[in-house]
Amino acid sequence: MIIELKNIEKINKSAFQTDLINWFKYEQRDLPWRKDQDPYKIWVSEIMLQQTRVDTVIPYFNRFIEWFPTIEDLAEAEEDKVLKAWEGLGYYSRVRNLQSAVKEVKEKYSGIVPNNPEDIAGLKGVGPYTAGAILSIAYGIPEPAVDGNVMRVFSRVLSIWEDIAKSSSRKIFEKAVRELISHDDPSSFNQALMELGALICTPTSPSCLLCPVREHCQGFEEGVQNELPIKTKKNKTRNVQLAAAVLLDGNGKVLIHKRPATGLLANLWEFPNVEIHHPLQNDREQIIDLFEHTLNIKVKxxxxxxxxxHVFSHLVWNINVYTGTFHSDFQESDEWKFVSLEEMKEFAFPVSYQKMLRLYLERQKE
Structure with a gap:
C-alpha cells in the first residue's frame, strides 16, 4: 500500500520540530509520569490514559505506583488488589492485559521493558500507539505514537481529509509522524504532539492564535481547521434495563456477587441484578421471579x-435500585459473599455499583 502525503513537502521539517519542541519545553503540564523516563511508569500512564482524561488519571496513577512501584510488584500482585487499584477507571481489560504483559516482561526479559518494536508489540494489550509512546518517550527511539490527538493535529497541519475513525487511516498518520519526527529528541516531539492536541488543537474551537506551529499549518492557511478532522460517528448505543438490589441478611450483611471471569467487567463485584427484557417485568413480583429463576435467589x-x-462506549445501563432481604438458606461461595459495609471497601466494584452503594447510604441517612 503506497501512502502519499501531498502537503508534507510544504513543511520546513527542522523549523516545525524546533517550534513544536521549544513550545513543549516551556508549556508542558507537570504530570507525575514525566518526572523521569522510567518505561514502566510511562507504560502504566499510557494504558490509564486510554479513554480517560488526564485530570482523572493523576490520582489513580500515583496510587497505582505507590501500591506497585516496580514491574515485579505488579507481576506478583493478587488480581483482586490490582482491580481494586483500578476501581473506577473502567475498561478493566486494560489492567488485566497490563498485568499479563508485565508478568511476561518479568519472566522473558528479566523485568526490563523491551526497547525494540518487535518485542514490545508482542506484549499483551500493547498496540502501536502504546509501543510508540514507550519507545520514543522512555528510550528515545524515533517511533510514531499516533492517538486521536496526534491524528487531529496532523489532519489540520497537513490538511488530511481521511476519516480518522477508520483503522486504515492510522497508517497515513504514522507515515506523517515518521517523516516529521525529530531524531534528536523523539521523546519531546511525540509528547509535544499529544500536548498540542490536548491543550491547543482541540476537537472544537482550536486555539490557532496560540499555536506554536500555526505558520506550518495547511488547515489554518486554507481556513478549514474547524472542518478537520473528518470523523464518522459510531453506531448507536444499546439500552439495557436492569433491576438491582441491596439485599441484607439477618445480621445486616450485604449480598454481593462476583461477575464471570470473561466478558464485560470481568471478575469485578456487583450487587445482585437481573435484566428486564419486557416492560411488564418492571412489576415487582415479576422482578422477584426473575431473581429466583435467573440467580436462584429467593428475595423480598x-x-x-x-x-x-451508566453509559459504556457501546451500551447504556438503566438501573432501578431496590432494597430488600434474601432467604436465610442461601449459601456463600466463591461467587457470592455476605459482607459488611466496612468489608465492602476491600472489593473492587464497577462505577455503576459504586453509585448504587452511595445511593443506598444516602437513603439510609434520610
Missing amino acids: LEKIIGQLE
Whole structure:
C-alpha cells in the first residue's frame, strides 16, 4: 500500500520540530509520569490514559505506583488488589492485559521493558500507539505514537481529509509522524504532539492564535481547521434495563456477587441484578421471579430507592435500585459473599455499583 502525503513537502521539517519542541519545553503540564523516563511508569500512564482524561488519571496513577512501584510488584500482585487499584477507571481489560504483559516482561526479559518494536508489540494489550509512546518517550527511539490527538493535529497541519475513525487511516498518520519526527529528541516531539492536541488543537474551537506551529499549518492557511478532522460517528448505543438490589441478611450483611471471569467487567463485584427484557417485568413480583429463576435467589424486595444510568462506549445501563432481604438458606461461595459495609471497601466494584452503594447510604441517612 503506497501512502502519499501531498502537503508534507510544504513543511520546513527542522523549523516545525524546533517550534513544536521549544513550545513543549516551556508549556508542558507537570504530570507525575514525566518526572523521569522510567518505561514502566510511562507504560502504566499510557494504558490509564486510554479513554480517560488526564485530570482523572493523576490520582489513580500515583496510587497505582505507590501500591506497585516496580514491574515485579505488579507481576506478583493478587488480581483482586490490582482491580481494586483500578476501581473506577473502567475498561478493566486494560489492567488485566497490563498485568499479563508485565508478568511476561518479568519472566522473558528479566523485568526490563523491551526497547525494540518487535518485542514490545508482542506484549499483551500493547498496540502501536502504546509501543510508540514507550519507545520514543522512555528510550528515545524515533517511533510514531499516533492517538486521536496526534491524528487531529496532523489532519489540520497537513490538511488530511481521511476519516480518522477508520483503522486504515492510522497508517497515513504514522507515515506523517515518521517523516516529521525529530531524531534528536523523539521523546519531546511525540509528547509535544499529544500536548498540542490536548491543550491547543482541540476537537472544537482550536486555539490557532496560540499555536506554536500555526505558520506550518495547511488547515489554518486554507481556513478549514474547524472542518478537520473528518470523523464518522459510531453506531448507536444499546439500552439495557436492569433491576438491582441491596439485599441484607439477618445480621445486616450485604449480598454481593462476583461477575464471570470473561466478558464485560470481568471478575469485578456487583450487587445482585437481573435484566428486564419486557416492560411488564418492571412489576415487582415479576422482578422477584426473575431473581429466583435467573440467580436462584429467593428475595423480598422492599422499595425502589432510585434509578441510575451508566453509559459504556457501546451500551447504556438503566438501573432501578431496590432494597430488600434474601432467604436465610442461601449459601456463600466463591461467587457470592455476605459482607459488611466496612468489608465492602476491600472489593473492587464497577462505577455503576459504586453509585448504587452511595445511593443506598444516602437513603439510609434520610
